[in-house]
Structures are given as C-alpha cells and as structure tokens.
Amino acid sequence: MLYQLLISGIAQGSIYALVALSLTVVYRGTTIVNFGHGDMVMAGAFVAYACVVLLGMPFAPAALAALALLFVLGWAVQRGLIEPIKAGPHIGFAMMSIAVGYVLRGTVRAGWGREVLPMPRVFDVSPLVVGDVVLTGDAIVFVGAVATFMIVFFLILYRTQLGQIVQAVFQSERGAALVGINVGAFHGATWGLGGGMAAVAGVLLAPVTLLYPDLGANFLIRGFAAMTLGGFGSLLGAVTGGLLLGMTEQLLGGYVSTKLIDIAAYLVIIAVLVLKPNGLFGRTAVVRV
Amino acid sequence: MTQLLEIDDLSVQFAGLKALTAVSLHARSGEVKAVIGPNGAGKTTLFNVITGYTQPSSGRIRFRGEEISREPPHLISQRGIRRTFQNGGLFGDITVLENVLCGLHTRTGSGFFGLLFGTRGATAAEREAVARARSLLDMMGIRDVEDRVARDLSGGQQRIVEITRAIASDPSLLLLDEPAVGLTPPARDQLVEVIRRLAGERGVGVLLVEHSIDMVMKGSDLIVVLNGGQRIAEGKPDEIRQNKEVLDAYLGYGSGYSGDSRA
Amino acid sequence: MRGKADARSLAARLGAGPWPVYCTLILALLVPLSTNQYTQFIVNLILVYVVVAVGFNIVIGNLGQLAFTSTTCFGIGAYTTAILMVHVSLPFWVALPGGAIMGAIAGVLASATALRGIRVYYLAIITLALGELMRWVYIHADTLTRGTDGLAVPVANFFGFPFDSEIKRYYLFLAIAVAVVKSTSNLLRSRIGRAIAAIRDNELATASLGIATGQYIIAAFVWSGFVVGIAGGMFALLIGRVAPESFDLTELIFHFAMVMVGGLGSLAGSVLGAITLTALPEFFRSLPGLEEMLFGVLVAVVLLFRPKGLASFFAAFLPPFRQRFCRPDS
Numbered sequence: 001m002l003y004q005l006l007i008s009g010i011a012q013g014s015i016y017a018l019v020a021l022s023l024t025v026v027y028r029g030t031t032i033v034n035f036g037h038g039d040m041v042m043a044g045a046f047v048a049y050a051c052v053v054l055l056g057m058p059f060a061p062a063a064l065a066a067l068a069l070l071f072v073l074g075w076a077v078q079r080g081l082i083e084p085i086k087a088g089p090h091i092g093f094a095m096m097s098i099a100v101g102y103v104l105r106g107t108v109r110a111g112w113g114r115e116v117l118p119m120p121r122v123f124d125v126s127p128l129v130v131g132d133v134v135l136t137g138d139a140i141v142f143v144g145a146v147a148t149f150m151i152v153f154f155l156i157l158y159r160t161q162l163g164q165i166v167q168a169v170f171q172s173e174r175g176a177a178l179v180g181i182n183v184g185a186f187h188g189a190t191w192g193l194g195g196g197m198a199a200v201a202g203v204l205l206a207p208v209t210l211l212y213p214d215l216g217a218n219f220l221i222r223g224f225a226a227m228t229l230g231g232f233g234s235l236l237g238a239v240t241g242g243l244l245l246g247m248t249e250q251l252l253g254g255y256v257s258t259k260l261i262d263i264a265a266y267l268v269i270i271a272v273l274v275l276k277p278n279g280l281f282g283r284t285a286v287v288r289v
Numbered sequence: 290m291t292q293l294l295e296i297d298d299l300s301v302q303f304a305g306l307k308a309l310t311a312v313s314l315h316a317r318s319g320e321v322k323a324v325i326g327p328n329g330a331g332k333t334t335l336f337n338v339i340t341g342y343t344q345p346s347s348g349r350i351r352f353r354g355e356e357i358s359r360e361p362p363h364l365i366s367q368r369g370i371r372r373t374f375q376n377g378g379l380f381g382d383i384t385v386l387e388n389v390l391c392g393l394h395t396r397t398g399s400g401f402f403g404l405l406f407g408t409r410g411a412t413a414a415e416r417e418a419v420a421r422a423r424s425l426l427d428m429m430g431i432r433d434v435e436d437r438v439a440r441d442l443s444g445g446q447q448r449i450v451e452i453t454r455a456i457a458s459d460p461s462l463l464l465l466d467e468p469a470v471g472l473t474p475p476a477r478d479q480l481v482e483v484i485r486r487l488a489g490e491r492g493v494g495v496l497l498v499e500h501s502i503d504m505v506m507k508g509s510d511l512i513v514v515l516n517g518g519q520r521i522a523e524g525k526p527d528e529i530r531q532n533k534e535v536l537d538a539y540l541g542y543g544s545g546y547s548g549d550s551r552a
Numbered sequence: 553m554r555g556k557a558d559a560r561s562l563a564a565r566l567g568a569g570p571w572p573v574y575c576t577l578i579l580a581l582l583v584p585l586s587t588n589q590y591t592q593f594i595v596n597l598i599l600v601y602v603v604v605a606v607g608f609n610i611v612i613g614n615l616g617q618l619a620f621t622s623t624t625c626f627g628i629g630a631y632t633t634a635i636l637m638v639h640v641s642l643p644f645w646v647a648l649p650g651g652a653i654m655g656a657i658a659g660v661l662a663s664a665t666a667l668r669g670i671r672v673y674y675l676a677i678i679t680l681a682l683g684e685l686m687r688w689v690y691i692h693a694d695t696l697t698r699g700t701d702g703l704a705v706p707v708a709n710f711f712g713f714p715f716d717s718e719i720k721r722y723y724l725f726l727a728i729a730v731a732v733v734k735s736t737s738n739l740l741r742s743r744i745g746r747a748i749a750a751i752r753d754n755e756l757a758t759a760s761l762g763i764a765t766g767q768y769i770i771a772a773f774v775w776s777g778f779v780v781g782i783a784g785g786m787f788a789l790l791i792g793r794v795a796p797e798s799f800d801l802t803e804l805i806f807h808f809a810m811v812m813v814g815g816l817g818s819l820a821g822s823v824l825g826a827i828t829l830t831a832l833p834e835f836f837r838s839l840p841g842l843e844e845m846l847f848g849v850l851v852a853v854v855l856l857f858r859p860k861g862l863a864s865f866f867a868a869f870l871p872p873f874r875q876r877f878c879r880p881d882s
Contacts, residue, residue: 033673081855084856085856085859088855088859089616089816090618090672090673091612091616091812091816092812094618094676095808095809095812095851095855096851096852096855098805098848098851099847099851099852099855100848101848102805102845102847102851103845103848103849103852106841106842106843106845106847106848107845108841109841110839110840110841110845111841221680224677224680224681225681228674228677232674262688263685263688265681266682266684266685266688267685269677269681270678270685273674273678274665277668341759342756361759362756362759362760363760363761363764366760367762371760371761372760374757374760377754378756378757379753379754379757380749380753380757380758381753382749382752382753383746383749383750383753384876384877384878386878387876390743390746390877390878391743391746391747391758391761391763392761394747394762394763395761395763397743399742399743401744401771404738404739404742404743404744405735405738405739406735406738407734407738415741415742415743415878415879416879418743419880435880455761458761458762
C-alpha cells in the first residue's frame with residue numbers, strides 16, 4: 001500500500017509541482033505572487049474543453065490554442081493591469097490578480113452556468129502494473145507530460161542564452177536593465193509564461209477531472225503549500241514541494257483519515273512556517289538598516 | 290559635561306567581513322563629535338550597534354554607566370538616545386505634525402481604555418502633546434507645513450522634520466546619520482546652528498556622521514576618523530585637518546574643501 | 553470658476569465641524585421609514601459589513617500587513633456566538649462579546665506569525681491556511697457546529713424583549729456599529745493609532761523612538777480580531793444560521809475588496825467600501841457570473857484609477873474623509 005500511495009502522490013503532486021513552478025517563475029521574475037493563477041488554470045482547462053467539445057478540434061491543436069490564449073492573457077494582464085500600478089503596495093498587486101481571477105471565473109460561469117462538465121477521454125494509455133502497484137493511464141500521462149515539460153524548462157533555463165538572460169533578470173533587474181535587457185518586455189513575457197504554464201496544467205486536467213468554474217482555488221492553495229514547503233522563491237523547491245505535498249496528502253489519507261486530504265496543504269503550510277520558515281531550499285533575506 | 294556613552298574595544302563582524310575592529314569612543318553631554326571616514330569605514334555600522342540594530346561581536350557599550358550592548362532598539366531609545374537614518378527614517382504617509390507626535394510617544398501618557406473611550410484625561414494628554422509638538426515645529430521653523438504629508442516635502446525639509454522628531458522627547462544623546470545630504474549650503478549652515486544650540490543650550494550630546502568636511506569643521510567640537518573599521522585618529526578639527534594618516538585615508542576622495550561628495 | 557471654489561470652501565467648512573456626523577446619525581435613525589422587510593435586511597447586512605471592514609482595515613490598511621485574518625475572526629466570532637447561545641443557552645449580550653473575545657484571541661495567534669518578521673507573502677499564505685483550516689473544523693466538529701448543515705441561531709432576546717424583526721435588529725446593529733466606529737476612531741487618532749501607522753511606514757525608525765513595535769502589532773491584530781468578531785456575532789444574529797460556506801475564500805475576497813475600494817487605512821473608507829460593495833450586487837443578482845465579472849472589473853478600475861480608494865476621492869474636498877492620527881483642532 002505504501003508504494004501505491006507514493007505513486008499516486010507523485011502523480012497528483014506533479015500538477016502541484018507545475019502550479020508551484022509557474023507561481024515561482026512569476027514571483028522570481030516580477031516579485032509578485034499571482035493570486036489569480038488558479039483561475040488561469042481553470043481557464044486553460046475550459047478553453048481546451050470549448051475547443052474540443054464545441055469546435056470539434058482534436059486535442060493537440062486545442063491544447064495549443066489554450067496555451068497561446070493564456071500566454072497572451074498573462075502578457076496582457078501584466079502590461080495593462082499590473083505595470084500601471086507598480087508603484088503601489090503589494091496588497092494592490094494581490095488584489096489586482098484576484099480581480100483578474102474573478103473576471104475569468106465570472107466569464108466562465110456566465111458561459112456555462114452551474115453545470116459540472118466532463119470532457120471526453122483523450123488519452124487511451126493502458127495502466128501499468130508493477131508488483132502491487134498500479135499506475136493508471138492518467139497518472140502515466142500526467143507525470144510523463146509534466147516531467148517532459150520540466151526537463152525542457154530547466155534545460156532552456158540553464159543551458160541556453162535565453163535562459164541566461166532570464167537568470168540575469170531574476171538576480172538583478174537593475175543590472176539586467178543596464179546591460180540592455182528590456183525589463184518591461186521581460187515582465188510581460190514572464191506573466192505570459194506563467195499563463196502558458198497554467199494552461200498546460202489546465203489542459204492536462206481537463207480530460208481527467210470534472211470541470212467547474214471554482215476549481216482554481218484548490219490548486220492555488222496547493223501551489224502555495226508546495227512553494228512554502230520547498231522554499232519560497234526556489235524553482236527546485238517548487239517542484240520538490242509539489243511532489244512531496246502530493247505524497248503527503250496520499251499518505252495522510254491512506255494511513256490516518258481521508259478527511260485529512262483536504263487540509264493536508266494547510267497543515268503543511270502552518271507546520272513549515274512555524275518550524276522552518278525557509279522551507280527546504282529557501283534563502284534568508286537580509287535586512288539592511 | 291557628563292560622560293554619556295562609553296564604547297570600549299568594539300568589534301563587529303559579519304560572516305567574514307570585519308565591519309568594526311576594536312573601536313573605542315566616548316560621547317559627552319553638550320559636545321558635538323563628528324565621525325568621519327571614507328565609504329565603508331564602518332560609520333553607519335557604528336550607529337547601528339550603538340542603537341541596537343546590529344549585535345556587537347565583542348566589546349562593550351555603556352550608556353550612563355549601564356551596559357546596553359545587547360538591548361533591543363526600543364529599549365535603548367527609551368534611555369534617552371535618539372537617531373536619524375541615512376535613508377529616510379520619516380513616516381512618509383502621515384503628516385509632519387503626526388511625525389513629530391510620534392517622537393513624543395514615550396511622553397504622551399494615557400492607558401488603552403482611556404484612549405478607547407475618549408476620556409477627559411486622555412484628550413487632555415493628547416492636547417498637551419499637540420501643543421508641545423507645535424512649539425517644536427515653531428522652533429525649527431517648519432510650523433507652516435505641519436499638515437502636509439511627509440513624503441510630499443522636499444528632501445531638506447524632510448531632514449528637518451526627522452531631526453525635530455528625534456529631539457521631541459528631549460534625548461540626552463542624539464545620533465545624526467548624514468543629516469546634511471541634499472541640503473543647500475544655507476540650509477546646512479542652519480543645521481549647524483541647530484546642532485550647536487542643541488549641544489550648547491540643551492546639553493545634548495551629539496554624534497554626527499557626515500561627509501561634508503566643511504560642515505564637520507564648522508560644526509563639531511571633536512572629530513573621530515574611521516577607516517576600514519578602525520579608529521585612526523581623534524582630535525579637534527584643526528588637528529585632524531593636518532593629520533597625515535587622515536589625509537592618506539582620504540587621498541583621491543576630495544579632502545579639505547567644502548562641498549558634498551555626493552550630488 | 554469662483555462659484556466652484558466657493559462651493560468647495562463651503563463644503564469644507566460644513567464638513568469640518570461635528571454637524572455632518574449629527575445629521576448622518578439623525579438620518580440613520582429615520583432609515584426604517586423608507587424600507588421594506590427585504591431592503592431593511594440589506595441595510596442590516598451593510599451594518600455588519602461596515603464593522604467587518606472597519607476591523608479588517610486596521611490590519612491591512614493601518615498596520616499595512618497583508619494578513620488574511622478577516623474570515624478567520626469573522627467565522628470564529630459567528631460560531632462562538634451561535635454555540636454559546638445554542639449549547640450554553642447564554643443570552644446574545646453575553647454570547648456576542650464572547651464571540652468578540654474569541655476573535656481577539658484568533659488575532660493574537662495571527663500576530664504571533666506576523667511578529668516573526670517573515671516575508672510579505674508568508675504571512676498572507678499562513679493566515680489564508682488558518683482560515684481554511686477553521687472552515688474544515690466547522691465542517692468536521694459537527695457535534696458542536698452541526699457541520700455543513702449549519703447551526704441555527706435563536707432570536708436575540710434582551711430580558712424578554714425579542715429582536716425578532718429587521719427593524720428591531722437595525723437599531724441594535726446601528727448602536728453597535730456606531731460604538732465600533734467611534735472607538736476605532738478614538739484609537740486611530742491617538743498615540744496608539746500613530747504608532748501603528750508608524751510601524752507600517754518604517755518599523756525600524758519606529759523602534760528608534762522608544763516604541764515597542766511588537767506590542768503595537770499585537771494590539772492592532774487584537775483590536776481587529778475583536779471588532780471582526782463582533783461583526784461575526786452580528787452576522788449570526790442576522791442570518792439566523794451559521795454554516796461553513798459563509799466563511800470561505802469568496803467571503804475573504806469580499807472583505808478585502810471592501811477595504812481596497814473604500815480606501816486602505818481610512819476609517820471613512822471602510823464605511824464607504826462596505827456600503828458600496830454590499831449594496832451594489834443587489835442590482836446584479838440576476839445572471840450567474842455577471843456579479844463576479846463586474847466585481848473584478850470594479851476592483852481593477854479602482855486600483856488603476858483611484859488606488860487610494862473612494863475615501864481619497866472625497867477627501868479632496870471634504871476634510872472628515874481624510875484619515876488623521878491626531879486631533880489638531882483640539
């Protein structure tokens with residue numbers, strides 16, 4: 001049973017890892033946490049749904065459409081709504097990203113009402129059985145897709161020139177600006193990337209979960225829990241935290257009580273912030289007087 | 290003149306960086322002592338350790354004979370020590386009057402429930418505080434801007450407000466961290482005047498970090514020179530002006546003539 | 553142009569004294585003459601949210617900490633009041649203060665995290681988690697709370713006088729709301745309010761003035777929790793039922809938005825924001841999703857064009873709307 005729980009945990013956790021990674025990318029690139037990210041994931045899922053079910057597109061182009069749309073949305077939000085208020089307090093950014101989430105949710109709700117929607121199955125991968133452990137087709141696709149994405153992501157970040165630029169801006173915006181990097185465009189692109197990554201998560205979720213406008217909140221909280229566990233601001237931490245969170249949920253659910261699955265994320269947040277606020281890979285900030 | 294502050298053999302080390310090494314320094318009431326030195330000499334670190342924002346690695350700091358080396362900032366301040374900050378210590382979103390009233394916080398009596406219910410005693414205490422604050426603003430010549438939000442003022446005016454706030458509670462020791470930055474020459478002269486009066490008429494002991502050599506020469510009784518975290522000289526302005534080690538430390542830095550090292 | 557300037561100075565002079573407050577109070581007493589059962593209920597709801605906004609603004613506006621404590625304290629206040637009335641048969645005038653005290657205790661717990669000086673978003677996330685954790689407790693401690701069914705709250709009764717109509721509840725709520733607003737105003741315009749604002753602007757400099765910043769941070773959270781706890785008790789009495797879904801993230805966002813639209817750190821703003829955001833959705837009840845969209849758009853518009861909220865808009869020509877931390881006219 002232990003291994004089954006761990007495997008399920010990794011499968012579940014891979015989505016949390018993706019969400020946490022997207023939040024961290026936006027945070028590192030613009031020092032802002034996008035509280036509307038969960039709703040962007042939901043939006044990505046609904047775009048994919050709409051393309052497949054209403055427009056009859058095959059899955060792959062639908063996924064790409066969702067990605068493209070959310071990228072543009074992310075970019076537009078940063079340039080049009082975040083940038084103008086950048087001199088204000090952080091509370092303002094939080095509120096603005098929440099407002100965006102509200103608009104997304106309201107639009108989807110207005111379009112689809114109260115129904116909870118299933119999407120036709122897309123991947124027909126047969127489950128893999130190893131000893132006592134069953135890997136469902138869905139789990140294989142999830143983990144496979146997320147793992148591929150992450151490998152590509154980290155390869156680009158650490159092995160290409162584009163990645164060097166990104167790392168430079170992460171470290172010092174002013175320094176990057178001085179070397180001629182267009183920081184404004186970078187911010188727009190970062191939010192666009194965040195949106196795109198939200199779409200990836202949404203697209204992966206769409207065929208396997210029931211879709212409803214409020215599903216974003218869950219993923220947002222789990223993203224936060226993963227970021228906190230792994231160390232706020234750490235890319236590697238986000239991924240590790242997500243996987244660990246998924247496993248923790250399944251273990252708590254399997255060995256203690258299924259009631260705890262819902263609040264595992266909150267318990268993790270509180271435990272980490274009380275015991276070791278920096279999480280696993282976080283860095284302490286130094287305050288200069 | 291009483292001995293207010295005694296710093297003995299003070300060292301501060303941050304993971305590999307020796308900010309201060311075996312520095313000794315005294316401050317007396319009624320005396321203006323300037324602390325000068327090139328950038329990175331440890332001047333602000335010195336202020337931060339005295340006022341409790343940084344922990345010393347070794348050495349002792351005593352105020353009026355009592356050890357204050359490891360006390361937190363607010364307790365040290367309650368002993369009668371006030372400071373200004375290099376990078377704007379003003380409360381930007383409240384008015385000038387409110388800033389100065391904050392300076393009077395420790396002098397404004399009244400318990401929680403008195404304030405909550407607006408009792409007569411509480412209102413009287415408040416009124417008194419406002420009157421005191423206003424007379425201070427009058428004295429410093431900034432009464433006319435009392436209702437302006439602090440961040441809307443010019444840099445020079447902000448400095449004056451910060452100093453007014455610092456002296457509001459009648460401190461015995463005042464630490465000024467580069468108060469003249471951004472001030473025009475006449476404003477600087479006015480500042481020197483204010484500092485002299487504080488020391489001379491009110492007996493306040495003043496420690497002053499300044500880059501403006503001119504101001505230091507005119508405004509201080511004694512000068513301490515720091516370089517690389519160590520004290521390299523102390524004496525009267527004329528002695529320091531001719532001290533070879535000091536000149537060496539400042540070579541290429543712009544020694545000897547008036548004018549700020551920063552725009 | 554002279555006419556406009558004259559009008560402004562007239563408004564300023566009229567707005568400066570105590571008369572606007574007296575007039576508003578008299579008008580407030582006459583409100584029930586123009587309402588029906590339903591609109592009176594909405595007015596009562598507005599009063600509840602005025603108290604919520606006033607309390608919440610202390611922490612996020614005056615103290616400037618991004619702490620999502622409102623639903624935690626709101627829920628704890630509501631449930632405590634309900635539980636004390638249902639399971640211990642205490643009258644509302646004991647149960648409601650009980651709820652407020654529990655809210656204050658929740659505030660202390662939240663302040664403990666704030667005091668560790670952890671970074672901006674940490675505090676936000678941990679308080680968010682606490683709120684959701686409480687909601688889980690409401691759902692699962694069902695012997696006390698009746699879980700998702702919710703707990704029915706009896707009618708408030710003062711020694712045989714029942715507050716069993718919207719109008720009767722209105723006067724009770726009005727008295728509470730006025731007391732809360734007045735006492736909060738007293739606090740903000742005293743050295744306590746100044747210390748809190750100072751900590752927001754520059755915590756390090758505040759310590760250099762001999763102010764024990766930790767104590768004032770705790771005080772802000774405690775007062776905020778107490779006030780929002782009162783609102784929770786009022787809510788329980790008004791709705792007649794407390795259920796976990798009333799204290800979820802949607803509710804939190806609503807509290808947040810009231811304060812932001814009204815004006816962070818402004819007492820008048822809290823009142824304005826509460827009135828605006830509680831009354832507005834009444835006009836958009838019909839379509840699902842429309843409310844949310846408009847809500848998001850309203851918040852975005854306010855943030856873009858009037859980031860200091862409605863209060864700042866009025867403060868330009870009506871002095872009472874400007875948040876002060878002293879009494880200069882005394």
